[in-house]
Amino acid sequence: MSQNTTCVIIGASHAGVNLAFALRKEGWEGSIIIFDKDSKLPYHRPPLSKKYLELEDSIQNNLLKPEESYTKDNIDLQLGVSVVSINTEERFVQLDNNSVQHYDKLVFATGARAFIPPIKGIQQAKHVFTLRNANDVDGIRKALHTSKTKKVVVIGGGYIGLETAASLKKLSADVTVLEREDRILARVTTTYLSKFFDELHRANGVSIFTNKNVTEITNTNHVICNDGSAYEADIIIVGVGIRVHTELAESIGLKLENGIHVNTKTETSQKDIYAIGDCTYHYNGIYDRFVRLESVQNAVDQAKVAAKNICGKEIIYETLPWFWSDQYDIKLQIVGLADGHDDKVVRVEEDKKFSIWYFKGKQLLAVDSINNAKSYVLGTKYIKTKAEIDKIKLADPASDLKSIVVINQNEIN
């Protein structure tokens, strides 16, 4: 590896920043340049909808790495700069400041943007926010400060919408959540957990309405639904999912499929071009299928794998996905992917402390833990070792979680 080689990373969030530092750790001696259009020093995103909003925290307290780390590791962090096009034949990226940058290795860590649905009047309405960047949250905080009624309507009852609702509630806002499906978290979890979070939010004073398809925002800032109902809002937060940034990837003909298609080495369909993080559609060996994940875990772990491969140490990405969400006094921890389960066991330890274990036949697929780190941790171990679980024992909170394994597949093999 030569000192004259250059790795260009597009995107300075969890994936891109972790990649840059991992490259140095793996011995990359060439230049490392990261471009991001966000002009703030790269920060942790999960706190944005939680303590960053609720405690009016500073970005300085939420940095992925302190500013001097980039200098120390000789990482050229170029903020407030967008890549507008890529020339793969001559290997350079064209920037919006009219300069170009040569690359030998190019990495897409481009993530995603919040999706804004085509609702009539949404472009003209005032105080409409998505929640993806620190600037979004700064805008919400400012709007809340100047709002007399503090009436907030959250469109979308997914994790972002609900975490935001919980934080806003702590800031004494009057919060209404409008969900298009017949339950909140419909796309991401089971009815059991949906019901739990629905009750949790109602108990904390959030109004939740389901089966609400928002059709219009009026010039008096009323949110109108298809059933004719109307909700007054001083602030509107749109949390209806994301769209992967694929325009650049598409422009150079990378294979796309629900994101940027990568192999287990995080390589795209073109040589010396890699992709990591939320933007990738990648194979997960544990579940034997392709997935696209929106998570810190995936961003960080793919970054580590990409760094090794870029440095010529072949390694494949095979990681068990995990996630978390904090709302009020509830800590939800998820390990694994529950899609495709045909059986589930709910283990209730006490009020607001339980876990849901998802199975396909005998195979444990995933565990949702509510204020119950032990089940999260043991679930992680059992999925990794392909342990066969005694479901009757599992359902009985009196039985020790360590005694529920019937057969440990890895010990047999």
Added chain:
Amino acid sequence: MANITFITSNKEKIVLEGDSGNVMQLAVNNGVQGIDGDCGGVCSCATCHVFVAEKDIDKVGKASDIEVDMLELADDANEFSRLCCQIEITDAIDGVELTVAK
């Protein structure tokens, strides 16, 4: 204000001075090898595992219930293990020695 000594897996000794926040942030801000803090300090990832020196365990305190549970993800955890995002920096922990887990 507290001086905290980190001993990394390659036996490097790093003394850092902190006055607020948590120990994980201090370590990450100063590039202590082996402390990642991927979750940003909410006890969700177990990437900030340290062993508190035996002499200091009373000063630092033992792991909370959630830490004990999360530490089961680490095969080498013991009674001196802590997730250092859960250790607040105060005068009380001045002089403690933490060995970074592998």
